[in-house]
Amino acid sequence: MAEPLGLFTDTSICIGCKACEVACKEWNQLPGNTPEFRDSFDNTGQLDAQNWRHVKFIERMPDEPVAVGNGHAWLMMSDICKHCTHASCLEVCPTQAIIKTEFNTVFIQQEVCNGCRDCIAACPYGAIGFNADTGTVHKCTMCYDRLQNNLEPACAKACPTQSIQFGKLADLQKKADARLATLQAQGNSEAQLYGRDDKVYGGLGAFFLLMQKPEVYGLPNKQNAVLPSRNNSKSYFGALVTAVIAVFAGMVAFRRDGTSGAVHDGDSASADNG
C-alpha cells in the first residue's frame, strides 16, 4: 500500500468562495442540483450524490445589537467525506462495494453497488447520497483517478486560500499541529483539530481545523463518533432473549395438558396429521 494521503481543511482561512465545490463538480462531471435560495449564502444545502464538497455557512449572529467585542464569528467550512480509517459505511456495506484504496481512502465501486442504501443510514457525516439515475450511491472519491496519476484532488487544487491542503497524511498532521499552535498562541482557545488523531473513527483521511467545538459544524463529537456495529451484539442478544421467552410462552400455550385435545374440544382424533 502506498503512503496514506489525505486532505487537511483549515476552516480558519476558508472564505466561502465555493471554488472547491465548482472544481469538484467540474472534474467529476457532476451536474449538480437545481440551486435553491435559502436564508443563507449556502445554496447547495448538504453533501449528497451531486455535492461531494459542500461549503457550510454557519451564521452565529448574536441576538443583541453588535458592538465591539460581542460579535460572533461567521464560520465557514468546506465539508467532504472524511475517509475514515474505521468507516461506518464500509463496515455495513453488504455487497463489499465500498473499499479502501491503496491511498487509505474510502471508495465506492459503482459497478458493484446495488443501491441498498445501508451506507447512507450508517454514515455519521451524511456524506453519501443516492442517485436515482444510476441507482447507486455516490460520495467524494478524493479524486481517486487523479491520485492514481499523481495529481492532487480538484478541490485542493482550486482552493485559493490553501484552506484545503493535500498531501501525505503524516505531513499534513504536522502542518495542522503547527497551525493549531499558532492560533492558540493568538488567543483562539476553542480552536481544535478534528480527526487528526485516532479518537474519531481511528483518524480521518480528511481532517479539519475547527474554530469551535465539532457540534457547531454538524460533526459528531468523540462521544457520538461511534460505529454502527456497536449495536450488533446488544441487538442480537435482545432478540435472542425475546425468542427464548416467546418459545417458552408458545410451549405453555400450545402444550396439551396430559389429555387429548379431542376429548375437550371435539377435534377429530383422526385429524390430518400432515
Place this chain on the structure above:
Amino acid sequence: MAEHFVQSPQWGWYILGYFFLAGLTGGSYTLATMLRWWGGAGDQRIARLGFLVAFPLVVVCGIFLTVDLGQPLRFWHMMINTTPGDTGLSFKYWSPISLGSWALLVYSGFSFISFLEALGMLGPFSGAFGRLFNFIGSILALFIASYTGVVLSVSNQPVWSDTWALGGLFLASALSGSAALLAWFASSRPDAGSTQWRLLRADGYFALLELVLIVVFFGTLAAAGTLSHALAGPWVFIWILVFASLVAPLMGLGHDRRLSATLSARGGALTASTALIVLAGVFLMRLAIIFSAQS
C-alpha cells in the same frame, strides 16, 4: 445525549412491506412448528396452514427487497462479491443485511420444502428428521422475524441506533401478528376451536412481551434523548393506535378454556376483527419506527 448528523437512507414502503411480511412469514413458520411439536392431533391442520402461509410470504418478501434496490438486477451482489480481482462469496457476519440475505435464502429453502410437505407432495415429515428439519427452519424463521430490527439498530440514524430493543420488539410483534392470523384461519374451521383458543392465548403472551419491549424501547430512547424525535408530529398518534391494537390480545389472556367452545359457536367474525386489528398494529409499529427516524 446522542447527537446525529446523518442523512436518511430513504427506506420507504417496500422496506416497510418487507419488514411486515418477514415478521409474518417467520412468525407463521415458528408457530406452525410449535403446533406440530406441542399441539395435539386436532392442531395439525392449522400447523399445516402455517407452513402453507410462510412460503408465499417469503416470496413476496424477496420481491419487495429486490425492487427497493436502486439496481434491482444486482440483487445477487448481496451474496457474490463482484469486485474485480476479489470475486467470490460475500458474507459479512457483522453486517445485518449481509447476514440477513443469506438467512433469507436458506430460510426460503426450508419454507419451500415445508410448503411442499404441507401440500402433501413430499409425504409427512415425522420422527427425528422431521423434528430436526422444523427446528432448524424455526431458528431461521425466528431470525428472519427479528433481524430486520437489528438492521435498523446497526446504523447511525436517530431513534434506530439509540436502542437495542428493536430486534426483540419486531420478533414479539411478528409472533403476535402471526398468532392472530392463524387464529383467524382456524376460525373458519368448525372443529378447530381448541387450536384457535391456544393461538389466542399465545397471542396474549406475545402481546404482553411486545408491550414490555415497547416500554424498553421508549426507555432506551429517553436515555439517549431521542424519544421526542420518535413521538414527534403524527407519530404519537400512530403509537396510540399500536397500543390500542394490543388491548384485544391482552384481554384474551383473561379468558379461560371455555372460550374455545364459544369461539367455535360464534364463528370467525370476532377473530377476524381481532386479527385485523393486531395485524394493523404490527404494520403501524413498523411504520412509526421506520418513518419517524427518517423525518
